[in-house]
Amino acid sequence: MPIHVLFVEDEDDLRTVIAEALDSQGFQVTTAKDGDEAIALLRGEAKFAVVVTDFNMPDSASGLDVALEAASAQPQARVMLASGLQRSQLPPLPGAVRFLPKPYRFRQLITAIHEDLG
Numbered sequence: 044m045p046i047h048v049l050f051v052e053d054e055d056d057l058r059t060v061i062a063e064a065l066d067s068q069g070f071q072v073t074t075a076k077d078g079d080e081a082i083a084l085l086r087g088e089a090k091f092a093v094v095v096t097d098f099n100m101p102d103s104a105s106g107l108d109v110a111l112e113a114a115s116a117q118p119q120a121r122v123m124l125a126s127g128l129q130r131s132q133l134p135p136l137p138g139a140v141r142f143l144p145k146p147y148r149f150r151q152l153i154t155a156i157h158e159d160l161g
Contacts, residue, residue, distance in 0.1 A: 045071040046069075046070050046071065046093060046156070046160065047070075047071045047072075047091050047092050047093075048065055048071065048072050048073070048091065048092065048093045048094075048095060048156070049074075049075065049081060049084060049089075049091045049093070049095070049096075049120075050062055050065065050072055050073070050074050050095050050096075051074070051076075051077070051080075051081040051094070051096035051097060051100075051106065053076060053077055053101065053103070055076070059074075061152070068153060073089060073091070077103035077104070078096070078100045078103040078104030078105055078106065078108050078109045079103045081094070081109045081112075082104055082108065082109060082112045085109070085112050085113055085116045085120075086116050090117060091113075091117055091120045092119070092121065092160065093120060093121050093122075093123070093156050093159065093160070094109065094110070094113045094117075094120050094121070094122045094123070095123045095125065095143070095152065095156075096109040096110065096122070096123070096124055096125065097125050097126070097145075098124050098125065098126035098128065098133065099126065099127075099128075106125070106126070107124065107133075107134060107136070109122075110122045110136070110137060110140045111137065114137055114139065114140075121139070121159040121160060122137075122139060122140045122141065123140070123141045123142075123143045123152075123155055123156075123159070124136060124140050124142055124143065125143040125144075125147065126143075126144070126145055127144075127145040127146070129144075130144075141155060141159060143155055
């Protein structure tokens with residue numbers, strides 16, 4: 044059974060490329076263009092094993108909001124928060140949220156997903 048990933052990224056090209064790459068690696072991928080769409084998906088019927096979200100999304104709920112909703116609505120999901128900011132520049136992250144510095148290589152993302160899933 045494929046691992047279901049919710050990938051949240053406001054940059055269309057990056058979202059498409061990463062989603063296609065994850066799909067080619069055997070993941071089941073659902074994408075969201077912003078935090079509001081991601082939160083709606085997290086509150087829906089789909090169950091996600093992994094949520095990867097960008098931190099900064101203009102005119103929308105932030106990646107931190109997405110992480111908090113995932114912890115509430117889908118506590119089984121592993122959450123990764125990606126940002127071009129340094130970890131020290133971000134507000135405190137919930138304990139189960141993994142920080143992924145941007146830019147990251149696709150292999151780093153795959154490794155982080157597998158490490159989080161054990």
